[in-house]
Amino acid sequence: MNQWPAASIGQVHRAVTKDGLEVVMKIQYPGVADSIESDIENVKLLLTYTNLIPEKLYIDNAMKVAKEELSRECDYTLEAKNQKRFRSLLANTKGFYIPIVVDDLSSRRVLTTELVPGVPVDKVALLDQATRNYVGEKLLELTLRELFIFRFMQTDPNWSNFLYDDVVKSINLIDFGAARDFPKHFVDDYLRMVVACANGDREAVIEMSRRLGFLTGMESEVMLEAHVQAGFVVGLPFAKHGGYDFRSTNITQSISNLGATMLRHRLTPPPEEVYSLHRKLSGSFLACIKLGAVVPCRELLLQVYENHRFGEDSDEILSRSSFS
Structure with missing residues (x-):
């Protein structure tokens, strides 16, 4: 067994099973799971008493979500289940591979999986433009499929979780501790909001934002304008047909x-679902920026939209929106 660089909550080892399968074993550090509650509370106290966090960041909500996510990440039995679920969901999707979980060598604190080759996304940035475009497109395709088709997403955008194998032109996906489901009604309204952002439809962005819980309906015009403009900025890659060139984008600066x-003027914390969702969405955009990829974003979203089955309350809303 050979030791690899440490993971965030454990040590990673490379090994070979008795039947010759090369595997990776992730072994959790003792006591990590038991210390999550106290560690996060200590961080919250420090941030609160030093006034490092703005009031409108709603630190209690953020910390609550962080506790839940870290608790899930410490349960390797759950991670193994997530990995198997993704392996099934993506079994017939070209360009992705999920390693096999070795159940006999796994437990709540040990996870053993098939070793897979590949380089992290940031190293793909050194390859040719066609490859960078391909990987960027596949990453965004994956993100859209996870949210709008599977309603089940691996929400950790760490570039090392996406290993590109240039030999078979496939992305090997690893590390499924930070995975979660999204309710149908949330996904329906979120898709409507993304379409509204892409179309530059101010009224629809505000309406969907209220339905989702981003807005209360009592916001100032300053807050509404900032919120809508932020939505339009995020919607830019989906606004026009043809590839969106992430090499020349200023999305991150505009959103910042x-x-x-918005931090100064918002009246309510964001919906619980978006803490992890927006981490993944921003990670997908940042990966495309790092790659300098040109990606047919609108076409990818259009494919999802045309095949999406909205809930029964959608007729009136959909009659006022179009996406083509």
Whole structure:
């Protein structure tokens, strides 16, 4: 057994089973799971008493979500279940591979999986433009499929979780501790909001934002304008047909500027679902920026939208929106 670089909550080892299968064993550090509650509370106290966190960041909500996510990540039995579920969901999807879980060598604190080759996304940035475009497109395709088709997402966008194998032109996906489900009604309204952002439809962005819980209906015009403009910025890659060129985008700077305004003026914390969701969405965009990829974003979203089955309350809303 050979030791690899440490994971965030454990040590990773490379090994070979008795039947010759090369595997990776992730072994959790003792006491990690038991210390999550106290560690996060200590961080919250420190941030609160030093006034490092703005009031409108709603630190209690963020910390509650963090506790839940870290608790799930410490349960390797759950991670193994998540990995098997993704392996089934993506079994017939070209360009992705999920390693096999070795059940006999796994437990609540040990996870053993098939070793897979590949380089992290940031190293793909050194390859040719066609490869970078391909990987960027596949990453965004995966994100859209996870949210709008599977309603089940691996929400950790760490580039090392996506290993590109140039030999077979496939992305090997690893580390499924940070995976979660999304309710149908949330996904329906979120898709409507993404479409509204892509179409530059201010009224629909506000309506969907209220339905989702981003807005209360009592916001100032300053807050509404910042919120809508932030939505339009995120919707830019989906706004037009043809590839969106992430090499020349200023999305991150624009969102940062608008985010400062929203932090000062918002009246409610964001929906619980979006803490992890927006981490993954922003990670997908940042990966495309790192790659300098040109990605047919609108076409990918259109494919999802045309095949999406909305709930029964959708007729009136959908009659006022179009996406083509």
